[in-house]
Amino acid sequence: MCFCKIRTSLKRLKLHVPLGRNYSSLPGTNIFWFYKCNVHLITCVFFPLLNRIRNIGIMAHIDAGKTTTTERILYYSGYTRSLGDVDDGDTVTDFMAQERERGITIQSAAVTFDWKGYRVNLIDTPGHVDFTLEVERCLRVLDGAVAVFDASAGVEAQTLTVWRQADKHKIPRICFLNKMDKTGASFNYAVESIREKLKAKPLLLQLPVGEAKTFKGMVDVINKEKLLWNPNSGDGKDFERKPLLETSDPELLKETTEARNALIEQVADLDDEFADLVLGEFSENFDLLPAEKLQTAIHRVTLAQTAVPVLCGSALKNKGIQPLLDAITMYLPSPEERNYEFLKWYKGDLCALAFKVLHDKQRGPLVFMRIYSGMIKSHLAIHNINRDCTERISRLLLPFADQHIEIPSLTSGNIALTVGLKHTVTGDTIVSSKSSTLAAARRAEREGEKKHKQSNEAEKILLAGVEIPEPVFFCTIEPPSVAKQPDLDHALKCLQREDPSLKVRVDPDSGQTVLCGMGELHIEIIHDRIKREYGLETYLGPLQIAYRETILNSVRATDTLDRTLGDKRHLVTVEVETRPTETSSVMPVIEYAESVGEDLLKVSQEAIENGIRSVCLQGPLLGSPMQDVAITLHSLIIHPGTSTTMISACVSRCVQKALKKANKQVLEPLMNLEITVTKDYLSPVLADLAQRRGNIQEIQTRQDNKVVIGFVPLAEMMGYSTVLRTLTSGSATFALELSTYQAMNPQDQSTLLNRRSGLT
Numbered sequence: 172m173c174f175c176k177i178r179t180s181l182k183r184l185k186l187h188v189p190l191g192r193n194y195s196s197l198p199g200t201n202i203f204w205f206y207k208c209n210v211h212l213i214t215c216v217f218f219p220l221l222n223r224i225r226n227i228g229i230m231a232h233i234d235a236g237k238t239t240t241t242e243r244i245l246y247y248s249g250y251t252r253s254l255g256d257v258d259d260g261d262t263v264t265d266f267m268a269q270e271r272e273r274g275i276t277i278q279s280a281a282v283t284f285d286w287k288g289y290r291v292n293l294i295d296t297p298g299h300v301d302f303t304l305e306v307e308r309c310l311r312v313l314d315g316a317v318a319v320f321d322a323s324a325g326v327e328a329q330t331l332t333v334w335r336q337a338d339k340h341k342i343p344r345i346c347f348l349n350k351m352d353k354t355g356a357s358f359n360y361a362v363e364s365i366r367e368k369l370k371a372k373p374l375l376l377q378l379p380v381g382e383a384k385t386f387k388g389m390v391d392v393i394n395k396e397k398l399l400w401n402p403n404s405g406d407g408k409d410f411e412r413k414p415l416l417e418t419s420d421p422e423l424l425k426e427t428t429e430a431r432n433a434l435i436e437q438v439a440d441l442d443d444e445f446a447d448l449v450l451g452e453f454s455e456n457f458d459l460l461p462a463e464k465l466q467t468a469i470h471r472v473t474l475a476q477t478a479v480p481v482l483c484g485s486a487l488k489n490k491g492i493q494p495l496l497d498a499i500t501m502y503l504p505s506p507e508e509r510n511y512e513f514l515k516w517y518k519g520d521l522c523a524l525a526f527k528v529l530h531d532k533q534r535g536p537l538v539f540m541r542i543y544s545g546m547i548k549s550h551l552a553i554h555n556i557n558r559d560c561t562e563r564i565s566r567l568l569l570p571f572a573d574q575h576i577e578i579p580s581l582t583s584g585n586i587a588l589t590v591g592l593k594h595t596v597t598g599d600t601i602v603s604s605k606s607s608t609l610a611a612a613r614r615a616e617r618e619g620e621k622k623h624k625q626s627n628e629a630e631k632i633l634l635a636g637v638e639i640p641e642p643v644f645f646c647t648i649e650p651p652s653v654a655k656q657p658d659l660d661h662a663l664k665c666l667q668r669e670d671p672s673l674k675v676r677v678d679p680d681s682g683q684t685v686l687c688g689m690g691e692l693h694i695e696i697i698h699d700r701i702k703r704e705y706g707l708e709t710y711l712g713p714l715q716i717a718y719r720e721t722i723l724n725s726v727r728a729t730d731t732l733d734r735t736l737g738d739k740r741h742l743v744t745v746e747v748e749t750r751p752t753e754t755s756s757v758m759p760v761i762e763y764a765e766s767v768g769e770d771l772l773k774v775s776q777e778a779i780e781n782g783i784r785s786v787c788l789q790g791p792l793l794g795s796p797m798q799d800v801a802i803t804l805h806s807l808i809i810h811p812g813t814s815t816t817m818i819s820a821c822v823s824r825c826v827q828k829a830l831k832k833a834n835k836q837v838l839e840p841l842m843n844l845e846i847t848v849t850k851d852y853l854s855p856v857l858a859d860l861a862q863r864r865g866n867i868q869e870i871q872t873r874q875d876n877k878v879v880i881g882f883v884p885l886a887e888m889m890g891y892s893t894v895l896r897t898l899t900s901g902s903a904t905f906a907l908e909l910s911t912y913q914a915m916n917p918q919d920q921s922t923l924l925n926r927r928s929g930l931t
């Protein structure tokens with residue numbers, strides 16, 4: 172990031188400490204100066220009460236307004252002096268140059284701030300499908316999330332994906348219907364789409380006052396109050412909360428009373444404790460039910476994930492953000508309310524999860540950690556369970572987007588940024604020492620025994636790892652000169668530590684470095700970052716599709732490897748059978764005939780399996796990974812003294828022989844496609860899709876737009892964003908996501924093979 176941009180960000184940061192509100196400061200400020208100021212203040216800053224912490228993510232479809240909402244949140248919570256704007260490229264959380272230029276979020280950014288006595292750690296996540304892994308990584312460390320919707324579009328393609336991800340990690344959510352000021356915004360439409368498409372039960376905590384151009388504010392259904400923003404207050408700080416009265420707002424009061432009664436009934440249906448209360452004391456008159464009782468029940472229901480509170484507003488027009496902040500602290504859970512089963516094994520000892528790594532030129536790798544139990548301090552030696560190594564944290568920082576504040580220690584429930592860890596990567600579990608891991612493992616095992624079952628409790632001391640999706644695109648990358656190859660290797664190594672969805676390999680035939688990524692945008696951004704952050708002008712080869720291969724019939728092959736190296740003879744004879752399966756996996760199924768399995772040494776077995784896996788990474792047609800293949804080892808004769816490398820080599824060669832003999836098939840990535848287009852442009856879009864082997868499943872109507880849903884082979888979608896922009900004068904949007912790998916038809920397959928072998 173360039174210096175002037177850092178200065179712009181800094182200008183908007185306030186130095187709060189002397190005034191006593193909270194801890195925000197300029198980076199590099201000496202922490203001991205704070206101590207002299209106010210010891211009590213420092214205590215709440217570093218050791219906030221667990222029940223007053225909220226670890227929250229913001230998630231949504233691309234362009235729903237996550238970054239704009241985050242900017243408003245930072246402004247109203249007092250951490251920025253002015254409102255950042257995505258369109259002006261000066262937001263705090265989108266701090267990478269590419270994010271600011273393109274107006275999109277690429278990396279998630281962690282931001283820490285306080286709101287009405289609560290500590291909120293907030294993570295702004297990307298909406299573009301190419302960066303899904305970034306969302307997945309962050310969701311795992313959150314206790315709750317705000318799902319932001321464009322109120323004119325309701326649930327969109329990527330909303331469904333992130334919603335499913337949040338379901339997987341059992342994250343309680345609230346919904347924020349943003350863009351209520353936009354033409355076509357409809358509260359009812361958006362609520363219906365939440366009900367229908369997400370199969371969620373919306374709890375309407377607010378009703379809008381006006382919609383689109385007439386949007387003025389909202390009604391707080393629980394308190395029956397009207398929240399209106401002063402049109403003369405440019406920054407939206409100034410708004411008034413007025414009780415709804417029969418005299419001034421008879422219609423709105425009637426509508427709100429009905430909505431409140433419906434809300435009470437809905438919550439009572441989902442929460443027995445609340446149902447008892449309502450049916451007992453308040454059955455005659457719901458108006459007498461205190462707001463706090465209803466809010467507490469909504470908190471329980473949100474935590475149980477049986478329903479989702481829904482709020483509305485317009486981040487761009489500065490309306491509805493303060494009530495959203497209140498809802499975050501009121502309804503989303505604190506860390507102690509999430510039931511993390513593994514914590515009981517640590518008994519208060521340190522247990523943290525590294526969920527993101529950033530490379531900083533001066534400070535080296537910066538590792539973001541969610542602390543689940545215990546405390547992290549600067550200069551602390553920690554043990555990394557996954558890498559089985561001990562390393563030392565040199566400094567501890569509180570992350571404030573691209574600004575960091577140095578602190579001496581941080582307690583459980585918080586998100587910390589550590590400096591000095593050289594070996595830790597995304598997904599690693601961090602504890603205080605090796606003996607602490609062993610103690611936790613013993614407790615876990617005892618628990619397993621008590622339950623009288625074969626248990627893998629001990630494994631659970633490792634927090635779940637991130638599933639890394641298979642990349643669908645690849646291309647070669649070349650440095651400006653051979654002398655710069657080591658610099659390129661270094662840059663790619665650093666970028667890979669930050670972004671596990673980026674894969675790098677060396678083509679065994681050409682020796683070229685190959686980048687594999689999640690999409691065109693992903694690879695483009697990596698290329699750009701190598702130039703800007705590492706000063707290397709690299710050349711990308713043409714973007715290619717990551718095909719896979721499979722076989723259609725069973726084939727047997729035998730092979731013998733007989734080689735004498737020095738005075739040692741290495742002799743192996745092997746017979747294998749390859750056959751198709753239906754696993755949808757690139758990991759081959761490996762089986763042993765009974766006669767082989769019985770007395771196979773563990774080292775020989777490892778050598779065999781390594782040989783099989785390595786050969787399955789490069790199929791015989793295109794050199795692409797093999798999918799849906801099972802390999803059976805029928806016989807194996809190993810001469811005494813034969814090395815494991817020779818066993819591996821012989822098995823590899825034999826499997827390769829069998830794969831070559833079989834009938835082979837290329838598999839291509841098939842994508843889920845969703846295009847949102849105005850009615851006027853629907854015909855040209857459909858005509859174009861027909862030429863791209865598109866298979867249209869459904870055309871929905873969404874307000875004034877048509878939504879085309881279907882499948883299309885990825886190979887047909889290269890550069891589609893430019894084509895769609897031209898076809899629709901820039902009015903359409905689309906989302907593309909991997910659905911599955913499908914068999915290519917014989918004609919397309921032979922065209923592809925001819926092209927690859929240079930025949931056409």
Ligand SMILES: Nc1nc2c(ncn2[C@@H]2O[C@H](COP(=O)(O)OP(=O)(O)OP(=O)(O)O)[C@@H](O)[C@H]2O)c(=O)[nH]1
Nearest residue numbers: 233234235236237238239275276298350485486487
């Ligand atoms: N009319 C209107 N436009 C909004 C509102 N909030 C955001 N926008 C605009 O919508 C566009 C996208 O906003 P962002 O905040 O970047 O959305 P995002 O969800 O962070 O986008 P990604 O990070 O790229 O996924 C920008 O042009 C914003 O100015 C709103 O409340 N009303």
